Amino acid sequence: xxxxxxxxxxxxxxxxxxxxxxxxxxxxxxxxxxxxxxxxxxxxxxxxxxxxxxxxxxxxxxxxxxxxxxxxxxxxxxxxxxxxxxxxxxxxxxxxxxxxxxxxxxxxxxxxxxxxxxxxxxxxxxxxxxxxxxxxxxxxxxx
Amino acid sequence: xxxxxxxxxxxxxxxxxxxxxxxxxxxxxxxxxxxxxxxxxxxxxxxxxxxxxxxxxxxxxxxxxxxxxxxxxxxxxxxxxxxxxxxxxxxxxxxxxxxxxxxxxxxxxxxxxxxxxxxxxxxxxxxxxxxxxxxxxxxxxxxxxxxxxxxxxxxxxxxxxxxxxxxxxxxxxxxxxxxxxxxxxxxxxxxxxxxxxxxxxxxxxxxxxxxxxxxxxxxxxxxxxxxxxxxxxxxxxxxxxxxxxxxxxxxxxxxxxxxxxxxxxxxxxxxxxxxxxxxxxxxxxxxxxxxxxxxxxxxxxxxxxxxxxxxx
Ligand code: SF4
Numbered sequence: 383x384x385x386x387x388x389x390x391x392x393x394x395x396x397x398x399x400x401x402x403x404x405x406x407x408x409x410x411x412x413x414x415x416x417x418x419x420x421x422x423x424x425x426x427x428x429x430x431x432x433x434x435x436x437x438x439x440x441x442x443x444x445x446x447x448x449x450x451x452x453x454x455x456x457x458x459x460x461x462x463x464x465x466x467x468x469x470x471x472x473x474x475x476x477x478x479x480x481x482x483x484x485x486x487x488x489x490x491x492x493x494x495x496x497x498x499x500x501x502x503x504x505x506x507x508x509x510x511x512x513x514x515x516x517x518x519x520x521x522x523x524x525x
Numbered sequence: 526x527x528x529x530x531x532x533x534x535x536x537x538x539x540x541x542x543x544x545x546x547x548x549x550x551x552x553x554x555x556x557x558x559x560x561x562x563x564x565x566x567x568x569x570x571x572x573x574x575x576x577x578x579x580x581x582x583x584x585x586x587x588x589x590x591x592x593x594x595x596x597x598x599x600x601x602x603x604x605x606x607x608x609x610x611x612x613x614x615x616x617x618x619x620x621x622x623x624x625x626x627x628x629x630x631x632x633x634x635x636x637x638x639x640x641x642x643x644x645x646x647x648x649x650x651x652x653x654x655x656x657x658x659x660x661x662x663x664x665x666x667x668x669x670x671x672x673x674x675x676x677x678x679x680x681x682x683x684x685x686x687x688x689x690x691x692x693x694x695x696x697x698x699x700x701x702x703x704x705x706x707x708x709x710x711x712x713x714x715x716x717x718x719x720x721x722x723x724x725x726x727x728x729x730x731x732x733x734x735x736x737x738x739x740x741x742x743x744x745x746x747x748x749x750x751x752x753x754x755x756x757x758x759x760x761x762x763x764x765x766x767x768x769x770x771x772x773x774x775x776x777x778x779x780x781x782x783x784x785x786x787x788x789x790x791x792x793x794x795x796x797x798x799x800x801x802x803x804x805x806x807x808x809x810x811x812x813x814x815x816x817x818x819x820x821x822x823x824x825x826x827x828x829x830x831x832x833x834x835x836x837x
Contacts, residue, residue, distance in 0.1 A: 386576035
C-alpha cells in the first residue's frame with residue numbers, strides 16, 4: 383500500500399502569504415521540462431484529495447489558522463512540503479509585525495508527528511522540489 | 526438464464542469494464558501528456574491512484590448527511606456496471622434472452638450524474654452545491670441530444686428498441702443522418718463524461734473540484750472507478766447503437782478495437798484543445814446548436830426509413 387501512495391502523490395498548493403515567486407516555481411513543475419506527472423504527481427483542487435500539501439509563504443497571522451484547518455482537512459497519511467525560505471524559517475520576514483508562528487510550528491501544533499519536508503531557496507529550483515518529493519517518498523516507505 | 530448466470534455475467538462485465546476503463550484512463554492521460562509534449566504517467570498509474578485512495582483516511586464533513594453522502598458514489602458505480610453488463614451481453618450474444626433495451630441503458634446511464642448531484646448536495650458544502658446546480662443544468666442540456674442521436678439508431682434498425690438485434694447488416698453511421706447523429710452523440714458523450722469543455726461542474730481552479738470537493742479516501746476511489754467505467758461504457762454505447770457493434774471475426778474484432786480506441790482518443794483530443802465553457806454557454810450550445818442538429822438527423826432518418834432510401 384505504501385507503494386501506491388509513493389507512486390501517486392496528489393499535491394494541493396497552499397499559499398500562506400508568499401510573494402508569488404515560489405508559486406510560479408511550483409507551477410513550473412507541471413511544464414514539459416520537469417513534468418512531475420511522470421511520478422504520478424498531479425495538482426488537485428481541494429485538500430481532501432491531497433497527499434502532499436505544498437505550502438509556500440511565511441505563514442502570516444491571518445493565514446495560520448487557515449493553514450491548520452487545511453492540514454486537518456487533509457486525509458492522513460500526508461506530507462507537508464515547506465517550499466521556500468519563507469515557509470522554512472520565515473525568510474526575510476522574520477520578526478515582522480504580521481508573522482504567525484511559522485509553517486512547521488503551526489502544523490506541529492495540530493499534529494506533532496507531521497511529516498514536513500523543507501525545500502530551502504528563494505525561490506527554490508524545481509529540481510529541489512522534486513528532490514524533496516523523492517525524499518518524502520523515501521520517508522513514506524518507512525511508515 | 527438462471528439467477529446465477531445473470532450475477533456471474535454482471536460481475537464479469539463489471540470487472541472487465543473496470544479494467545478497460547482504467548486502461549483508458551491511463552491512455553487518456555498519456556495522450557494528454559503527448560499533446561503537451563510531456564512524458565506522462567507510467568502505465569500502472571490509475572491502479573496506484575485507486576489503491577492509494579482506498580488506503581487513505583475517509584473524512585466526513587460535519588455538515589454532511591452521511592448516508593446519502595457515502596451511498597451516492599456506490600449507486601452510481603453499480604448503475605454504470607449494470608449498463609456495461611447489458612451492453613456487453615448485447616454485443617457478445619445479441620440473440621440471448623432479455624438483456625434490456627435501449628431505454629434501460631439510457632436510464633441507467635442517467636444515474637451516475639444524478640448520484641453525483643445527490644452526493645454533492647448531501648455533503649453540505651457550498652462549493653459542491655454550485656457544482657451540483659451546474660451538473661443539473663448540464664444534464665438538462667445534453668440528455669435530449671443524446672436520446673435523439675440514439676433514436677436515429679433505433680429508426681435505422683426498423684424501430685427496434687434493441688437496435689443491436691435487428692441491426693445485422695445495417696450500420697446507421699453510413700448514412701447522412703447517421704453521421705449527424707454520431708457527431709451529436711460524441712458531443713453529448715463529452716458532456717456526460719464531464720470532460721472539458723463541459724466540466725463546469727467540477728471546475729478545479731474555480732470551485733475546487735465542485736461536486737467532488739468533500740470526498741476523500743474510499744468514496745473518492747469509488748468515484749474514480751465509476752468515472753473510469755463510464756469512460757469505457759459511453760464509447761461502447763455509441764459503437765453498439767450507431768457504428769455496427771461487434772462482428773465476431775478476426776477482422777471484425779480488430780475493427781471494433783480500432784473504433785473503441787478512436788472514440789477515446791477523440792474524447793481526449795477534444796478535451797485538450799478546448800477551453801472550459803461557462804454553464805450558460807454550454808446550455809446555449811446544446812439547446813441552440815446540438816439539439817436542432819439531432820432533430821434534423823431524426824427527421825432525415827424517418828424520411829429515409831419511409832421511402833427506403835439507404836443513404837439518408
Ligand atoms: S521564499 Fe522567496 S520567493 Fe518564496 S515566497 Fe518567500 S520571498 Fe518569495
